[in-house]
Amino acid sequence: MKILVINGPNLNMLGIREPDHYGRETYADLVKKVEGYCAGRSIECECYQSNHEGCLVDKIQEAYGVFDGIVINPGAYTHTSIAILDAVKSVMIPTVEVHISKVEEREDFRQVSYIRLAAAKTITGLGTDGYLRAIDFLIDYLKK
Ligand code: DQA
Numbered sequence: 001m002k003i004l005v006i007n008g009p010n011l012n013m014l015g016i017r018e019p020d021h022y023g024r025e026t027y028a029d030l031v032k033k034v035e036g037y038c039a040g041r042s043i044e045c046e047c048y049q050s051n052h053e054g055c056l057v058d059k060i061q062e063a064y065g066v067f068d069g070i071v072i073n074p075g076a077y078t079h080t081s082i083a084i085l086d087a088v089k090s091v092m093i094p095t096v097e098v099h100i101s102k103v104e105e106r107e108d109f110r111q112v113s114y115i116r117l118a119a120a121k122t123i124t125g126l127g128t129d130g131y132l133r134a135i136d137f138l139i140d141y142l143k144k
Pocket of ligand 1: 075
């Protein structure tokens with residue numbers, strides 16, 4: 001099983017940016033945590049981060065025929081990007097939407113999620129553990 005973990009804009013600033021919302025773990029900590037979790041379950045994973053919408057679309061397209069599942073936190077593109085939604089729909093790879101913060105309790109503009117329309121599941125507000133729960137979900141989902 002191969003899982004692609006995608007993080008969008010500003011998630012490379014984890015540990016520095018708004019720790020009240022996103023905690024103190026860095027992006028490097030997150031990658032280490034995800035890689036360790038996958039290794040312990042004999043899952044191959046790749047972590048990818050970009051601040052650019054087109055690069056995120058390219059990465060999703062490149063996943064076609066290569067990855068079995070996608071975990072994605074599109075960051076602010078969650079609330080704006082039809083292109084990322086369309087990319088996920090195009091490749092038809094089971095995808096889980098993750099948000100570190102509890103977006104449903106934040107500003108109105110964060111209540112819109114385009115990616116949710118293509119996501120098999122959405123996980124919010126669990127900090128970086130949300131990525132691990134997304135991987136658990138994909139393991140079960142892909143077994144069926
Ligand atoms: C986020 C929530 C988004 O609203 C925000 O723009 C982010 C991070 C989260 O992980 O909680 O960049 O996706």
